[in-house]
Amino acid sequence: MRKIIVTIDGYSSCGKSTLAKRLSERLGFLYIDSGAMYRAITLYILRNRIDWEDEMAVKEALENIHLEFLYNNANGKNEIYLNGENVEYLIRDMLVAENVSQVAAVKAVRDFAVAAQRAIGTQKGIVMDGRDIGTAVFPHAEVKIFLTADFSVRVGRRFKELVEKNPNITIEEVEHNLEMRDYIDSHREHSPLKQAADAVILDNSQLSPDETLSKAMNMVESLSNAH
Numbered sequence: 001m002r003k004i005i006v007t008i009d010g011y012s013s014c015g016k017s018t019l020a021k022r023l024s025e026r027l028g029f030l031y032i033d034s035g036a037m038y039r040a041i042t043l044y045i046l047r048n049r050i051d052w053e054d055e056m057a058v059k060e061a062l063e064n065i066h067l068e069f070l071y072n073n074a075n076g077k078n079e080i081y082l083n084g085e086n087v088e089y090l091i092r093d094m095l096v097a098e099n100v101s102q103v104a105a106v107k108a109v110r111d112f113a114v115a116a117q118r119a120i121g122t123q124k125g126i127v128m129d130g131r132d133i134g135t136a137v138f139p140h141a142e143v144k145i146f147l148t149a150d151f152s153v154r155v156g157r158r159f160k161e162l163v164e165k166n167p168n169i170t171i172e173e174v175e176h177n178l179e180m181r182d183y184i185d186s187h188r189e190h191s192p193l194k195q196a197a198d199a200v201i202l203d204n205s206q207l208s209p210d211e212t213l214s215k216a217m218n219m220v221e222s223l224s225n226a227h
């Protein structure tokens with residue numbers, strides 16, 4: 001497969017990262033989870049008690065943030081490091097999930113993350129998932145997928161993931177968090193979540209991960225040939 005850029009955007013918990021990871025393995029491409037960057041920045045901001053509405057404070061904080069992805073042979077995943085610390089597990093915490101959409105809406109944060117994403121993209125041969133990858137980060141990507149799933153399916157998936165870490169979590173909490181993030185992610189001023197005009201929709205409400213992967217592979221094959 002020719003080295004191209006594949007973007008996968010969509011709401012939270014649609015299965016973007018599962019698809020992106022498997023697609024990248026199938027294609028022999030690098031997988032970059034752009035949400036992990038916003039989560040790691042949020043973790044730094046929370047740990048250092050920075051007020052994300054204070055533009056100067058956020059800019060100063062960003063100067064002290066170094067993010068990188070390193071491949072973990074054990075699980076085949078590119079894991080995120082915040083100033084040298086592997087925070088891949090910590091950033092999946094509910095406290096980060098509760099604050100990440102607000103932090104990701106801050107312009108300086110987006111500029112920082114988008115610059116880092118574009119720098120990675122110069123090497124091509126990547127699959128990147130997020131909210132604005134096909135619209136703002138790589139508007140000229142060869143293949144753009146907009147992944148969707150019914151709200152109840154997404155809540156169920158997210159609950160299953162979180163309850164393994166925190167048995168006290170309730171369905172209502174998960175529902176509330178997804179509703180809030182959907183709203184903020186799609187209504188923020190800077191590069192809100194929306195489908196790129198040239199993205200293809202893939203609804204995986206009724207599909208298994210294997211079926212989703214096979215539909216996505218068909219899309220990649222036909223679209224990359226068209227370019």
Ligand code: DC
Pocket residue numbers: 012013034035036038039100101104105129130131132133181185
């Ligand atoms: O994909 P995720 O749930 O890990 O993303 C966490 C948050 O980061 C999400 O609520 C919105 C934000 N995000 C974003 O604004 N732009 C991206 N490209 C990826 C994530």
